Amino acid sequence: MPPPLPPLEHHPFLRGLSPEQVSAIACGIRELSFPAGALLLREGEQADTLYLLRSGRVVLELNVPGRGTTQLETLKAGDILGLSWLFPPYRWSLDARAVEPVDAFALDASCMRGPTPEHPVLEPALAMRLLRHLYDRLERVRLQRLDVYKAGA
Amino acid sequence: MPEVTSSAPEEGRAQLSLEQFAALLAALRGEGWRLVGPTVRDGALVHEDISGAEELPRGWTEVQEAGTYRLARREDGALFGYSVGPKSWKHLLFVPRLRLMSAHREAEGFRVESEPTEPPRLALIGARSCDLHAIAVQDRTFLEGPYKDPDYAARRERLFVVAVNCGQAGGTCFCVSMRTGPRATFGFDIALTEVLEGGHRFLAEAGSERGAALLSRLEARPASEEDIQAADAVVERTAQSMGRTMDTTDIKGLLYRNLEHPRWDDVAQRCLACTNCTLVCPTCFCSTVEDTSDLRGDVAERWRRWDSCFTLDHSYLHGGNVRHTIRGRYRQWLTHKVASWWDQFGTSGCIGCGRCITWCPVGIDITEEVAAIRATDGARSGA
Amino acid sequence: MSPGAPLAAGAAGPMTPEPLRVRSLRRETADTWTVSLDVSRRPGGFPFQPGQFNMLYVFGVGEVAISISGDPGRPAELLHTVRTVGAATHALRGIGRGGTLGVRGPYGRPWPMEEARGQDVVVVAGGLGLAPLRPAILHLLRHRAEYGRVSVLVGARTPEDLPFRRELARWQEDSRLRVLVTVDKASPGWTEHVGVVPALLSDVEVDPARTVALMCGPEVMMRFTVRELERRGVPDARIHLSLERNMKCAVGFCGHCQLVPYFVCKDGPVFPYEKLRPFINLREV
Ligand SMILES: Cc1cc2nc3c(=O)[nH]c(=O)nc-3n(C[C@H](O)[C@H](O)[C@H](O)COP(=O)(O)OP(=O)(O)OC[C@H]3O[C@@H](n4cnc5c(N)ncnc54)[C@H](O)[C@@H]3O)c2cc1C
Ligand code: SF4
Ligand code: SF4
Ligand code: FES
Numbered sequence: 001m002p003p004p005l006p007p008l009e010h011h012p013f014l015r016g017l018s019p020e021q022v023s024a025i026a027c028g029i030r031e032l033s034f035p036a037g038a039l040l041l042r043e044g045e046q047a048d049t050l051y052l053l054r055s056g057r058v059v060l061e062l063n064v065p066g067r068g069t070t071q072l073e074t075l076k077a078g079d080i081l082g083l084s085w086l087f088p089p090y091r092w093s094l095d096a097r098a099v100e101p102v103d104a105f106a107l108d109a110s111c112m113r114g115p116t117p118e119h120p121v122l123e124p125a126l127a128m129r130l131l132r133h134l135y136d137r138l139e140r141v142r143l144q145r146l147d148v149y150k151a152g153a
Numbered sequence: 154m155p156e157v158t159s160s161a162p163e164e165g166r167a168q169l170s171l172e173q174f175a176a177l178l179a180a181l182r183g184e185g186w187r188l189v190g191p192t193v194r195d196g197a198l199v200h201e202d203i204s205g206a207e208e209l210p211r212g213w214t215e216v217q218e219a220g221t222y223r224l225a226r227r228e229d230g231a232l233f234g235y236s237v238g239p240k241s242w243k244h245l246l247f248v249p250r251l252r253l254m255s256a257h258r259e260a261e262g263f264r265v266e267s268e269p270t271e272p273p274r275l276a277l278i279g280a281r282s283c284d285l286h287a288i289a290v291q292d293r294t295f296l297e298g299p300y301k302d303p304d305y306a307a308r309r310e311r312l313f314v315v316a317v318n319c320g321q322a323g324g325t326c327f328c329v330s331m332r333t334g335p336r337a338t339f340g341f342d343i344a345l346t347e348v349l350e351g352g353h354r355f356l357a358e359a360g361s362e363r364g365a366a367l368l369s370r371l372e373a374r375p376a377s378e379e380d381i382q383a384a385d386a387v388v389e390r391t392a393q394s395m396g397r398t399m400d401t402t403d404i405k406g407l408l409y410r411n412l413e414h415p416r417w418d419d420v421a422q423r424c425l426a427c428t429n430c431t432l433v434c435p436t437c438f439c440s441t442v443e444d445t446s447d448l449r450g451d452v453a454e455r456w457r458r459w460d461s462c463f464t465l466d467h468s469y470l471h472g473g474n475v476r477h478t479i480r481g482r483y484r485q486w487l488t489h490k491v492a493s494w495w496d497q498f499g500t501s502g503c504i505g506c507g508r509c510i511t512w513c514p515v516g517i518d519i520t521e522e523v524a525a526i527r528a529t530d531g532a533r534s535g536a
Numbered sequence: 537m538s539p540g541a542p543l544a545a546g547a548a549g550p551m552t553p554e555p556l557r558v559r560s561l562r563r564e565t566a567d568t569w570t571v572s573l574d575v576s577r578r579p580g581g582f583p584f585q586p587g588q589f590n591m592l593y594v595f596g597v598g599e600v601a602i603s604i605s606g607d608p609g610r611p612a613e614l615l616h617t618v619r620t621v622g623a624a625t626h627a628l629r630g631i632g633r634g635g636t637l638g639v640r641g642p643y644g645r646p647w648p649m650e651e652a653r654g655q656d657v658v659v660v661a662g663g664l665g666l667a668p669l670r671p672a673i674l675h676l677l678r679h680r681a682e683y684g685r686v687s688v689l690v691g692a693r694t695p696e697d698l699p700f701r702r703e704l705a706r707w708q709e710d711s712r713l714r715v716l717v718t719v720d721k722a723s724p725g726w727t728e729h730v731g732v733v734p735a736l737l738s739d740v741e742v743d744p745a746r747t748v749a750l751m752c753g754p755e756v757m758m759r760f761t762v763r764e765l766e767r768r769g770v771p772d773a774r775i776h777l778s779l780e781r782n783m784k785c786a787v788g789f790c791g792h793c794q795l796v797p798y799f800v801c802k803d804g805p806v807f808p809y810e811k812l813r814p815f816i817n818l819r820e821v
Contacts, residue, residue, distance in 0.1 A: 304549075
């Protein structure tokens with residue numbers, strides 16, 4: 001028996017927030033499981049979900065015509081997946097494929113997205129966490145694009 | 154290095170006439186030492202083989218300033234009336250080009266022959282206090298690390314040192330502030346002070362037993378109190394007349410906390426990265442190793458050659474050079490000389506001889522660069 | 537400082553190599569080979585400590601610094617893993633079985649295996665940085681009971697560029713190690729991580745007070761990884777990096793390997809980060 005998966009408020013992305021903050025952010029919560037090989041996101045499709053990964057690994061893929069598919073980055077339990085719902089046109093920009101069985105919370109993006117009459121601004125706690133997350137990703141991408149292992153790099 | 158024997162002023166000190174001095178050199182030759190001393194060559198005073206006192210640069214001196222060197226006459230017929238020429242003694246111990254080994258192809262693989270190390274027995278005539286400090290500094294690199302350089306060690310063992318206490322300060326040297334001169338305090342067999350006033354003569358002091366033995370064979374008159382005072386006055390006058398100084402207070406800390414100082418950008422505008430300073434510097438020890446083979450590929454050789462941190466290749470790594478700007482290379486040089494040397498060898502890498510100042514084609518002055526950083530300690534460049 | 541008598545440090549002089557025959561060559565990747573040298577004629581074989589390197593001489597061509605990549609517990613075997621990048625390494629590759637190489641060493645300060653005893657060990661390797669770390673990993677396996685948790689994080693450009701692939705796969709099956717592999721780029725079918733090495737750290741439990749990190753790889757990769765370890769609270773003194781600089785002598789004579797106060801050949805190549813901190817982020821040191 002694998003250990004039970006932690007509850008929503010223990011996910012690293014939300015950990016430390018007050019119950020009020022969590023409920024302000026998270027709505028339409030679904031607990032989903034994906035078999036290995038399943039696509040969680042498909043490039044071009046409607047982006048309406050933030051996934052909080054609870055177990056397993058997901059790889060971001062990009063298909064380049066003539067060059068086939070390239071794996072760009074692996075995300076794993078504790079990571080978040082899918083941010084294209086933040087800005088128009090709200091479409092996924094990549095494919096995300098489960099490399100092994102994946103458990104995730106799916107949060108309905110419509111509660112987080114702003115400005116809407118109900119959500120005039122992005123919840124500040126959420127905004128800071130998204131920024132932190134994006135900044136970490138940016139740092140990793142910077143390092144990755146250096147191609148440090150190339151001979152003479 | 155010959156043993157230092159501390160002797161009371163009277164004993165071990167002798168007064169030498171010019172004839173006795175010439176006899177000293179002749180005696181050394183007689184004992185099989187090859188004499189190397191200052192002589193005029195191509196408009197400069199250099200250390201070369203000499204046959205005796207008559208080849209010394211009698212009546213010559215040097216005029217040195219940043220970026221300037223020329224010979225001049227002096228009226229008094231002094232034999233050592235100059236300070237330091239372009240060549241230190243470095244090339245005699247840490248030779249500029251050295252074959253380290255040869256390899257010979259055989260039916261199976263190859264055989265390696267290391268070089269026989271049988272250097273000549275050299276008597277250094279006229280080594281200055283700064284020179285002796287420089288040799289001691291290089292000893293730490295080649296003899297006192299985890300590995301010994303066998304060629305250096307062999308050359309080093311076969312030295313007889315006749316030091317000369319400086320009778321005049323050079324135009325660029327600053328040994329007083331580096332505490333490396335002008336009086337020789339160690340590392341010699343015999344130290345001389347050339348006294349011109351009241352009759353041209355030498356005060357000689359033995360620094361080793363063989364030095365003392367040699368002096369006693371000359372049957373020289375023991376030095377009187379007046380002789381010693383006259384000699385002390387010569388050295389004192391030299392110390393007083395030294396024009397340059399380097400403030401070494403916390404110099405390591407100064408350099409380490411100013412590795413991003415704008416002065417590096419400034420000096421990089423002037424420095425040509427010509428490597429002169431490292432070649433004339435008596436302590437710089439960088440070398441490169443070259444492996445070659447003959448056309449048929451049967452015999453290969455390994456050579457060691459002087460190198461300089463001012464070359465781009467010095468910091469080559471596959472795909473690029475670590476110090477790719479002159480700013481980075483000048484900073485390496487100066488920081489190494491006066492700061493990191495302390496960490497590496499427990500001593501300054503600069504002994505204040507001033508050669509790098511004289512022989513810099515654009516007159517960059519190490520004391521001035523340090524002073525400029527000190528004056529604006531903590532400034533940072535944007536580069 | 538180094539174990540065993542360094543080769544040829546006696547009468548022959550520290551710059552003179554000893555000829556050794558190539559016993560075998562094994563291809564690791566498209567441009568990387570593991571060379572096994574015959575040390576059967578040397579009494580005691582070729583003892584070394586994990587993290588040390590040798591100078592390898594190719595007749596008439598040149599001499600290069602190469603880490604020893606074999607098992608320190610088996611001095612009868614002498615392995616180096618070489619990436620062909622330039623003149624000397626191409627010539628080295630060309631020598632082939634039965635040919636002869638000149639060897640002198642072992643040189644350098646090794647990984648702090650003693651200090652790491654009783655601690656958790658995180659090994660971080662980028663590209664051929666795995667070569668000098670392999671002896672450390674083999675040492676950890678041989679003395680497994682003496683250490684805490686052992687994690688091995690390995691990065692490479694693509695899956696095809698991973699050295700020691702089969703062995704990595706075996707280590708991944710070995711319950712005594714936690715081995716995570718990542719590549720910068722992969723095609724479908726690759727089921728390990730994609731991304732940079734520091735990102736793997738989030739998968740490793742790090743107890744800052746009892747973790748020792750050993751890392752070797754491109755300097756930028758190491759700088760990023762150090763930052764990640766610092767974020768996890770690991771003190772500078774517990775993070776050890778192996779550096780690369782130009783080396784002409786490996787014995788402290790030539791001056792080429794200097795990094796401000798250090799000679800990488802004799803004070804390194806392995807340094808605790810606390811010693812590098814004042815300098816490593818500066819340019820052109
Ligand atoms: C401590 C240490 C351990 C190393 N371990 C390994 C290893 O296990 N496997 C491996 O493949 N490589 C290793 N390297 C790097 C290896 O030394 C260089 O790739 C190699 O010197 C390149 O030589 P080349 O002639 O093929 O390349 P070129 O680029 O043609 O180099 C020409 C010359 O420059 C000098 N040079 C170039 N790169 C370096 C360098 N990095 N360090 C010193 N001198 C250099 C050499 O004298 C070389 O002959 C190590 C380097 C160091 C300092
Ligand atoms: S740095 Fe200049 S002054 Fe100092 S010892 Fe070298 S040459 Fe002489
Ligand atoms: S200053 Fe430069 S050339 Fe001189 S010893 Fe230092 S690194 Fe070598
Ligand atoms: S490699 Fe020559 S001094 Fe370090």
